[in-house]
Structures are given as C-alpha cells and as structure tokens.
Amino acid sequence: MSKPWILGLTGGIGSGKSAAAQHFIDLGVHLVDADHAARWVVEPGRPALAQIAERFGEQVLQADGSLNRAALRQLVFQDAEQRRWLESLLHPLIFQEINQYLARAESPYAILVSPLLVESGQHRMTQRVLVVDAPEHLQLSRSMSRDGASEEQIRAILKAQSDREERLSHAHDVLVNDRDIAWLQQEVERLHHFYLTLHGGQA
Incomplete structure (x- = not known):
C-alpha cells in the first residue's frame, strides 16, 4: 500500500477550521491536530x-x-x-x-490540522495545503460567541496569527466558509472526493 500523502489544513481563529476537520474525520480520514x-x-x-x-x-x-x-x-x-x-x-x-x-495513517491521505501551519513551518511536512477562510467580521462574531472573549482579545489573536495573505499564498485549495455548517460539510465532501483522486497530493 502506498504511503498516504499529507494535507495541511489551516485557517484563522473562527474560520471554521475545526468544523471542517471534524467532517474529514467523519469521512474516515486520519487526522492529527498540532494543538493536541x-x-x-x-x-x-x-x-x-x-x-x-x-x-x-x-x-x-x-x-x-x-x-x-x-x-x-x-x-x-x-x-x-x-x-x-x-x-x-x-x-x-x-x-x-x-x-x-x-x-x-491508513487512509489514502492524512491531514495535519494546525492554526500555525504556515508560521511554524509545519506546512513543509505536507504535500498540499487547504485554507479554511472566512470574512473577518464572521471570524470575530463566531469567536466571540464561542469563546466568550472580547472583540479586543480576538483582534489580538487575529493579529498574532499570520495574516490572511500570507496564509492564502501557501494554499492549493481555499474553502471560503461564509455560509452554514451544512454547506461547509458539502464542500468538505467535494474536496474529499477530489483528494481521493490525487497521488502525492498533486493532480
């Protein structure tokens, strides 16, 4: 069996990265969380x-x-x-x-989820990068309601994480998560089927 290729999954705070990651797990993809x-x-x-x-x-x-x-x-x-x-x-x-x-990993590809994939250099461990992106106002409102944090705290985290342009410049695929969870899951499934056709993460 060929060794699974590695997909890096990242996104800023409140982008929906964890929800996307969870759906990949539900689809049977082996996933490692850098935070864990x-x-x-x-x-x-x-x-x-x-x-x-x-x-x-x-x-x-x-x-x-x-x-x-x-x-x-x-x-x-x-x-x-x-x-x-x-x-x-x-x-x-x-x-x-x-x-x-x-x-x-025993799945055809495996995922490394990391909020600091780009900043930490962890993207070098991957063959392909998927960025979950969301407009800043959504990142703020999601994070504030999820973490009970103030807008100021969330803005400080947004600033400390690599800026969006930097993250997107490393992306092979971008999932703009500006709708509901059902839509996000549908997009994950679409990407999953595409990833199953790839060898070594390249089309």
Missing part, C-alpha cells in the same frame, strides 16, 4: 515540562504538576526572548509527535 501534539509534549513526566519548570519556576505548574498554560502564556507573551526559547524547545518535539501520528 503541542499538549502531549508538555504532559507530566515528559522531559519538556521539566525544562519549562526549570526555566520559569513553579509558577508555571498547577497543583497536580501539570502545566499552567495561562501562566506560561502570560510570561512568554510579554517577552519575545522567552517565547523564542520556548518555541525552540517545543517545535522540534511537536514535529516528532506529529510525524509519529501521521505515520499510523
């Missing part, structure tokens, strides 16, 4: 967590010994040098974790 991989590498007992605690102190740990993400985010968000240190520790580990999970 990022959580696995800092679980208690993994070397990365010990290194993070050593650098930032006990304040980044919860009472049960797990990582206090909010505290860590606060620390690195304000300090570019600390953020770079953290990224240089975690990115290679996350790559490793993703690769191990992708290697288990």
Whole structure:
C-alpha cells in the first residue's frame, strides 16, 4: 500500500477550521491536530515540562504538576526572548509527535490540522495545503460567541496569527466558509472526493 500523502489544513481563529476537520474525520480520514501534539509534549513526566519548570519556576505548574498554560502564556507573551526559547524547545518535539501520528495513517491521505501551519513551518511536512477562510467580521462574531472573549482579545489573536495573505499564498485549495455548517460539510465532501483522486497530493 502506498504511503498516504499529507494535507495541511489551516485557517484563522473562527474560520471554521475545526468544523471542517471534524467532517474529514467523519469521512474516515486520519487526522492529527498540532494543538493536541503541542499538549502531549508538555504532559507530566515528559522531559519538556521539566525544562519549562526549570526555566520559569513553579509558577508555571498547577497543583497536580501539570502545566499552567495561562501562566506560561502570560510570561512568554510579554517577552519575545522567552517565547523564542520556548518555541525552540517545543517545535522540534511537536514535529516528532506529529510525524509519529501521521505515520499510523491508513487512509489514502492524512491531514495535519494546525492554526500555525504556515508560521511554524509545519506546512513543509505536507504535500498540499487547504485554507479554511472566512470574512473577518464572521471570524470575530463566531469567536466571540464561542469563546466568550472580547472583540479586543480576538483582534489580538487575529493579529498574532499570520495574516490572511500570507496564509492564502501557501494554499492549493481555499474553502471560503461564509455560509452554514451544512454547506461547509458539502464542500468538505467535494474536496474529499477530489483528494481521493490525487497521488502525492498533486493532480
């Protein structure tokens, strides 16, 4: 059996990336979420967590010994040098974790979902990139109602994520998600049937 090719799936906050990803899973596609991989590498007992605690102190740990993400985010968000240190520790580990999970795929193609696919360089692990895109006003309203966050917080996240042009410049396929969930699922099915005809992610 030939090795599955890898599709990178990305999109800004509130674009509908997760809903699209879920429908690919429902269609039987093997999918790895980079956010999950990022959580696995800092679980208690993994070397990365010990290194993070050593650098930032006990304040980044919860009472049960797990990582206090909010505290860590606060620390690195304000300090570019600390953020770079953290990224240089975690990115290679996350790559490793993703690769191990992708290697288990039994579907004709597998998907790597990552909000930072382009920024983190993870798109280099893929043969093709699908961007789920949505107009900014929809991104804002969806994210605010889903996360209960303020418009200001969402705008800050939008700004930190690679800008839309940058993301779209890496895209082979773009799914503009500006309608309802049924339409989104239909588009995912259309893309899925197209992807099944591809070899190595290329037409």
